Amino acid sequence: MNDAPSPAPYPGMYPGRYWHFLDDGRMQCDLCPRHCRLHDEQRGACFVRQRLGARMLLTAYGRSSGFCIDPIEKKPLNHFYPGSAVLSFGTAGCNLACKFCQNWDISKSREMETLADAAMPDAIANAAVAHGCKSVAFTYNDPVIFAEYAMDVADACHELGIMAVAVTAGYMGAQARRDFYAKMDAANVDLKGFTDAFYIAFTGAHLQPVLETLQYLKHETDVWLEITTLLIPGKNDADEEIRAEARWIARELGTDIPLHFTGFHPDYKMRDVPPTPISTLAHARKLAIEEGLRYVYTGNVHDTAGATTYCPACRTPLIVRDWHAIENYRLTPTGACPDCFASVAGRFGHFERHFGQRRIPVHIGL
Template sequence: MSEPTRHYPGRWWHPLADGRIQCDLCPRDCKLRDGQRGACFVRMREGEQMVLTTYGRSSGFCIDPIEKKPLNHFHPGTSVLSFGTAGCNLACKFCQNWDISKSRDMDRLMDQASPEQIALAALSAGCASAAFTYNDPVIFAEYAIDTALACRAHGVHPVAVTAGYIHADARREFYAVMDAANVDLKAFTEDFYFKLTGAHLQPVLDTLVYLRHETEVWTEITTLLIPGHNDSTAEIEALCRWIYRELGPDVPLHFTAFHPDFKLRDIPPTPPGTLSRARQIACDQGLHYAYTGNVHDTAGGTTFCPGCAKPLIVRDWYRILDYQVTESGHCPHCHTAIAGRFGQYAGSFGQRRIPVRLSEAP
């Protein structure tokens, strides 16, 4: 194939009186002179315009179980074609994908693929969905939007795995073409966000409220619990109360285990007991679907009916051991509706992770 445009015209920016231009994609509001890059590194001023330097280029493609995103209520058991680019608009000291999200080496973007190629690759691999993940798709929104539209045209569901750090105008256009999203709610204090991510909490909360009340996007939330930083009972209770009050009890919440990485290598891994405690707090606060992740915990991975409490989808990590939700999305025992996007269950994709190449290296 011919090499795709690397400096794709970017959107969501405006000129400033002092000669700089301001990026309006996310709350960082980067102000740039010619040749300067934003904090995400991939959005750059080139002449008198903003450009996206990673359009059509990926750090790699893999076929994953949808539960790995994690999405437990979005076509369970199906597979998803996952890919990302490089860069990020947050500066998380605990980033688990820092080799991709913090990369300044564009040469690591070995796979080239147009939106149409990605959609066709997902279709030919039997994937129900295509996920923008590994690094935050907000920063390559133009590429993600075009790819989402191509996926929808071929009956493939576009999925965003994101920190939700995006301005309102771009947010409307970005989520208008997504069928599902998992949003990282990294903590529930401004102090954590400012010191450990270089960002702010409120824009993320605004994104979650927008998704829940103004879109049809199926939304789940992930909180990575870091010992000593965001795992106190008081903070978890406050987080769960906010979700219940502002989003309702049916938005699934995943508590996942931290492992030492990037700039937080001196913090121990999250004890399994911390995850179980957090899940119990969520249940006590009225949330219907709370999960533990990155650990083998069958109880913590199981979807229970909020009506009769029977186990309906039993999981061990990403593997489904038993599935009882009806095709219409109901409990077969008491007929309570189970929140989510369900259909005919064809079995579990399991815990496989299959690397895929869509093109030869440039």
């Protein structure tokens, strides 16, 4: 890792960290397990990290694909201050090559014009305060590739009492992982499937580094963690694969980690695959619960039973949801069941009102 850079004078020309020179003169990016080896002026697979001479530049620093205020449940995070508002943004590019990408117009973009809004960290933190957001989320594309920008935003947010949330595939190198998650308060990690064959065929990546990120988050940090698996019909929805994933989570991370099974819709390079039936999501949820997981959810569908948080002891409904909307909330401010006083895993506080399931675009200037 190279020394931390000084702030850039303008967006898009920020010196990146996490690289070293190879004996043959190429520059190796150490941000993620791809280890892109770059000649002068080449960009990495993520497209937003570029070698210029003896420097690595993060061309997406201070440049966003747009800002929106979302409900925190949309990330999805069901156990991290439910009902609160989160200011969400991403950049262009991605370090995975998912054929099923649901945000491909942003993550796969190589047109820097996609980065419509320029905003430096202080401006983002101030906007979160002004709009009544409890947190800022790095999402839409993977914040791994704009790690330095995300970490600076997180620092600015923490100074104002705003929390930082990463929505990520977890494909990250060891040093960058330590630095990045030291700044985060919560993370939702996309566990794309549970075989290396699936990762290779459909994401251009590997499973093991993601599992290492999940283990690191659980055992080496205080970051609140939830996991999402997008179920694609015929690709990663076999019973044994779902059971194997749930067993691994229970054994390696614990039974209190919330797991979200979300519905696929045809997009990007997989338009010939049908949408995920609600019955598939409900069945996957049932299997994961049978393997011992306490909090398993369905997403991207109207399924009140699958979206509701139940008491782990008496099984009474505590947070009733339909899609991202909270219809009833009975948790105490400390996160306990009011009937049997059992604790629910998560981060909770005084619940005033639900932000709602609407998305509100906002503009943030430099």
